[in-house]
Amino acid sequence: MSIALEHVNYVYSPGTAYERHALKDVSLEIEQGQFVGIIGHTGSGKSTLIQHLNGLMKATSGNIYYEGQSIYEEGYDMKKLRTQVGLVFQYPEYQLFEVDVLTDVCFGPKNQGLSQEECEKNAREALELVGFPEKYYRQSPFELSGGQKRRVAIAGILAMHPKVLVLDEPTAGLDPKGRDEILDQIDHLHKETGMTVILVSHSMEDIANYVDRIVVMNRGEKMLDGTPREVFAHYKELEKVGLAAPQVTYVMHDLKERGFDVAADATTIEEAADDIMRSFHD
């Protein structure tokens, strides 16, 4: 078991007029090597949740275990935790600051206290892992396109060799192709390194193709947790809280209602097409 949350609560500004319960009794276990999607809309608590995973925010009550050890134990090495659970924030390109790409990616390893050679070695590996072309290593990060900047920012976390990679809306603001490219790259990364990947998104359609498991957050609570198929089966409940299932899910349900012999649990276009074709051939 890689990460476990036990009855985690988080309250913003407790005792004041601005008090807000951002996480309510969230319990969650994430196995090493899993590819998990966390879905919810703005204010659902998903961003608060992931900032707990690397200790940037501290739960008001409840406990969090990383590799079996409570991170709230006295003397727990938070700095090490942050390198083990790498967190890529939303619009990560706004954290770039160095003169060139390679130096920027070296920032993480440098903070870990590695030597110059090691830093650079890790940085190069990380950049390769996100598919960033070598000819731009010495370019200023501010001159890159949006998609490339984002790769550099992700590499900046990967260079610390985390065991868990958490990404907060990695596709926000990208165009469709840029979005697919980044998601494909993350998928590739997951398969290549076997690292645990936690992907936060507000789009079911985007991540249904990639993840093994989806956790749906709503108003600070864990609302649903399961495989994409299991989660999308609750499409009516999802609708009620303003989260739509992928369009194909609706099509399949409509078809089933009209008497088609389809399973109605398809989550991707491929699956849906297979199912529909089968119903025509039977």
Place this chain on the structure above:
Amino acid sequence: MEMIHSEKLVYEYDKRDEEGNVIGTNRAIDGVDIDVAPGSFVAVLGHNGSGKSTLAKHMNAILVPTGGTIWVDGKDTKDPAELWNVRQTAGMVFQNPDNQIIGTVVEEDVGFGPENLGVPTDEIWKRVEDSLRSVGMLEYRKASPNKLSGGQKQRVAIAGVIAMEPKCIVLDEPTAMLDPNGRREVIQAVEKLREEKNVTVILITHYMEEVIDADQVFVMDDGHIVMHGTPREIFSRVDELKVYRMDVPQVTMLAEELRKRGLDLPRGILRREELVEALCRLR
């Protein structure tokens, strides 16, 4: 007369090296001819860097062409005497909700445009109330913009433009930074405006779902207009759209996939009801 009309529009800017010396020019827009009829809803699609935002900024003279001409409601945007007329005719809403709200109170922000136009005080209040109502934000008139969600901020920005009583609204990727709820709010607000005020709407976006109701769709790539037609015509050319880094709604994709596998479905299916109906007919 066309609301927007351009002929061989070109926009070039200098490319500079690290010392700031000019080492060449880039063409962000290269020979664009576009016509937008009054009262219509036009969508411009394109990937990031395709030139669509540069084109949008020509429609209210934030940028002026380096070649060719663009007329807004018959006014040449290059003519300095028409500058403020052009900007009042074609209002603009930008991508980042935080960076276009000037006031510290919602109603004061909406009043900012009319104040600049020299509208009398009583009339400003009327316009502010009216435009906040039309985007469904009247109850937030006394709120601080910092306390609003992304979708609400964008609606305030739209109200700010409406209060200037433009004939045409250009929305430059207004939903790119919003979550699905925010996106829906903004698109619904725009639809309502079209019904109530009969304004021309030009929507720049890369979300295909938002352009299904458009009268015309333009697709841009590398500074050119590469596709032009109704949404149905455009979405029936799935493979071509892929080349331009665009995708289509999932329903259209599914229909296309089924067509490839031999089902006799019509091209350019846009809505899920259409697909379901078409499949029922085939059975």
Place this chain on the structure above:
Amino acid sequence: MIRDITIGQYYPAESPIHRLDPRVKIVCTLLFLISLFIQNSLLGYVIATLFLGCVIHFSKVPVKYIAKGLKPIVILLLFTVVMNLLLTRGGETLVHFGIITITENGLRTSVFMAIRLIYLVAGSSIMTFTTTPNGLTDGLEKLLHPLNRLNVPVHEVAMIMSIALRFIPILLEETDKIMKAQMARGADFESGNIIQRAKAMIPILVPLFISAFRRANDLAMAMEARCYHGGEGRTKMKPLRYKGRDKMAYIFTLIYIVVIFMVGRFVPFKLWVF
């Protein structure tokens, strides 16, 4: 930490003071501050206290709130009190212990200085608590309007102020975000000596500046798109016009000023009793 500072924040409420024209509040606050320095007698302070007390009462701002605003000046306050206590000579010696000598004059000056400082901050925070930032800038713009003839860009300065007020919370939030993002990359802002800590700020400051410039650029474009072209030919959504209550407030403050001036002139220190 930063959020604790209440000076300069608006406290929304419906009160007679809130409804006053911002110009009245600016001018009267200024007069009140001056009044604290043109007299130095117990009676004078009693009158000033009454005046301030009345205003606070009518403003409906809780005293607790105003007291919170005094927190940032506690150190300054202590410093002034101690310095005055120890360094002022004259009058009867009250305490003499080693190098420490406290005189009657010293005690009096330090107590009065403390009161002045507290009233200074309390008085000006009442103004900011009861006036929206926009109201303040509008008021200043109108008051300073005559300077236009001296080629002082009054409108522009007021506009800059109101935009700054709008963006301060946004940039604070952004700083927080960038700081967290760099912490996630192992950055350490808490340990090390001053130079190391200053160096550790670079990864925050560079992105923050870049973002601030980007926002400034976007905002300028958005303002131009909405036909902003300086103060000329602009109308106001909320024009400032003096009403009856504003004149009353002026008269009230003027009476206060005259009384306190008289007290300062003609009432001798003898009223100093302990």
